[in-house]
Amino acid sequence: TANQMWGGRFAAGPDAIMEAINASIGFDQRMASQDIAGSRAHAAMLGATGILSDKDVEAIREGLLTVLSEIEAGTFQFSTALEDIHMNVEARLKEMIGEPAGRLHTGRSRNDQVATDFKLWVRDQFDAAEGALLSLIAALLDQAEAGADWVMPGFTHLQTAQPVTWGHHMMAYVEMFGRDLSRVRDGRARMNESPLGAAALAGTSFPIDRQMTAEALGFDRPAANSLDAVSDRDFALEFLGTASICAMHLSRFAEELVIWSSAQFRFVTLSDRFSTGSSIMPQKKNPDAAELIRAKVGRIFGANTALMMVMKGLPLAYSKDMQEDKEQVFDAADNWMLALAAMDGMVRDMTANRESLAAAAGSGFSTATDLADWLVRVLGLPFRDAHHITGSLVALAESEGCDLPDLTLAQMKTAHEGITEDVFTVLSVENSVASRTSYGGTAPVQVRAQVARWREVIA
Numbered sequence: 308t309a310n311q312m313w314g315g316r317f318a319a320g321p322d323a324i325m326e327a328i329n330a331s332i333g334f335d336q337r338m339a340s341q342d343i344a345g346s347r348a349h350a351a352m353l354g355a356t357g358i359l360s361d362k363d364v365e366a367i368r369e370g371l372l373t374v375l376s377e378i379e380a381g382t383f384q385f386s387t388a389l390e391d392i393h394m395n396v397e398a399r400l401k402e403m404i405g406e407p408a409g410r411l412h413t414g415r416s417r418n419d420q421v422a423t424d425f426k427l428w429v430r431d432q433f434d435a436a437e438g439a440l441l442s443l444i445a446a447l448l449d450q451a452e453a454g455a456d457w458v459m460p461g462f463t464h465l466q467t468a469q470p471v472t473w474g475h476h477m478m479a480y481v482e483m484f485g486r487d488l489s490r491v492r493d494g495r496a497r498m499n500e501s502p503l504g505a506a507a508l509a510g511t512s513f514p515i516d517r518q519m520t521a522e523a524l525g526f527d528r529p530a531a532n533s534l535d536a537v538s539d540r541d542f543a544l545e546f547l548g549t550a551s552i553c554a555m556h557l558s559r560f561a562e563e564l565v566i567w568s569s570a571q572f573r574f575v576t577l578s579d580r581f582s583t584g585s586s587i588m589p590q591k592k593n594p595d596a597a598e599l600i601r602a603k604v605g606r607i608f609g610a611n612t613a614l615m616m617v618m619k620g621l622p623l624a625y626s627k628d629m630q631e632d633k634e635q636v637f638d639a640a641d642n643w644m645l646a647l648a649a650m651d652g653m654v655r656d657m658t659a660n661r662e663s664l665a666a667a668a669g670s671g672f673s674t675a676t677d678l679a680d681w682l683v684r685v686l687g688l689p690f691r692d693a694h695h696i697t698g699s700l701v702a703l704a705e706s707e708g709c710d711l712p713d714l715t716l717a718q719m720k721t722a723h724e725g726i727t728e729d730v731f732t733v734l735s736v737e738n739s740v741a742s743r744t745s746y747g748g749t750a751p752v753q754v755r756a757q758v759a760r761w762r763e764v765i766a
């Protein structure tokens with residue numbers, strides 16, 4: 308039999324395959340509460356504007372609340388034949404309250420309805436991401452504060468470069484997640500316009516009040532163009548783009564944790580709560596949470612790419628292609644939230660091994676730049692000459708099998724006779740990091756200033 312919602316011009320019902328490819332109820336039931344919120348706002352507006360009688364509006368309102376409680380209780384029977392959440396809810400409403408249910412769809416289409424539901428859902432996820440990022444940043448600030456003056460090697464090319472502080476390294480991630488936070492807030496602010504009342508694509512001849520429904524649903528204003536309102540999925544793409552960049556940050560951090568927790572590095576000890584064992588090798592403690600976080604960026608970025616491809620060739624306004632937006636966003640949101648929560652837990656639980664960090668900080672000629680800078684500052688040499696002289700001392704130390712501070716003054720003087728005992732003061736890693744007081748530098752005093760600034764930002 309033909310569809311009860313739109314089957315008036317149909318003699319036959321859909322093929323089973325048609326039903327299978329067409330139905331979205333399997334996933335869009337996640338928007339049930341948003342759908343009912345949208346319908347309640349629409350119905351109240353239809354009453355306030357005199358389009359529907361108060362009696363009908365009251366019946367609809369009560370009916371929708373009952374439908375919601377059935378869905379929340381898990382007793383609601385979802386039907387694939389009814390395609391999506393919108394028609395499932397409306398059909399159940401009709402069963403319960405009869406004729407007034409059929410009046411709910413006045414001045415509305417599933418096109419503005421689904422855009423509204425989806426926006427409300429995505430907006431909630433932006434809010435959840437904001438909370439998760441604030442929590443993760445707070446956890447990183449605690450790590451940074453505790454180890455503001457703990458020395459560790461800084462790397463470029465994953466080769467020892469210059470000593471930095473643990474706090475400085477943690478604060479680098481605070482900057483990254485801070486930008487993610489600002490992207491989240493920015494995306495949320497931009498998307499907060501109501502599509503409801505755009506109807507199918509052209510607006511409606513009923514005297515609806517779009518301002519009223521926008522306000523009721525917490526939107527800042529109604530979207531100004533009905534064609535755009537029903538065909539815009541920028542909000543979903545901005546969400547996925549923001550999630551992708553943040554997942555990339557999470558993945559880089561996860562990669563560092565994997566390296567740092569290895570027996571070769573021992574920079575950090577991850578807690579048992581965020582590690583797993585091996586079924587064959589009894590000694591193993593694996594950083595699986597970090598590895599899975601590292602992998603999540605793949606599916607999140609995949610969702611972003613998939614939705615870009617769905618949208619890129621669609622003529623205005625709505626096309627059914629757009630039904631493919633939801634599963635991508637649902638999956639990306641679930642996994643982004645999970646990755647954020649797992650990273651949050653790992654950061655809160657992990658222990659930085661101060662001794663291992665310090666031992667590594669002092670190896671690999673990490674203070675060679677400090678030596679070159681000393682030659683410039685004290686002996687007045689051009690930096691290029693200082694660089695060359697220091698390089699020859701590194702080569703000497705390497706051939707002697709020792710580090711720079713282990714060379715004797717006599718050995719130092721073979722590279723430049725002006726070198727004095729004073730040079731040894733700049734060869735310690737503590738001195739090196741303490742000297743880097745330029746704004747944004749690794750000196751503990753700078754790190755503590757940044758921790759204080761960020762505590763205010765997130766307060």
Ligand code: ARG
Nearest residue numbers: 331391417418421625629630
């Ligand atoms: N289930 C559809 C979706 O997710 C709802 C909109 C259907 N609109 C339409 N004209 N068929 O996009």
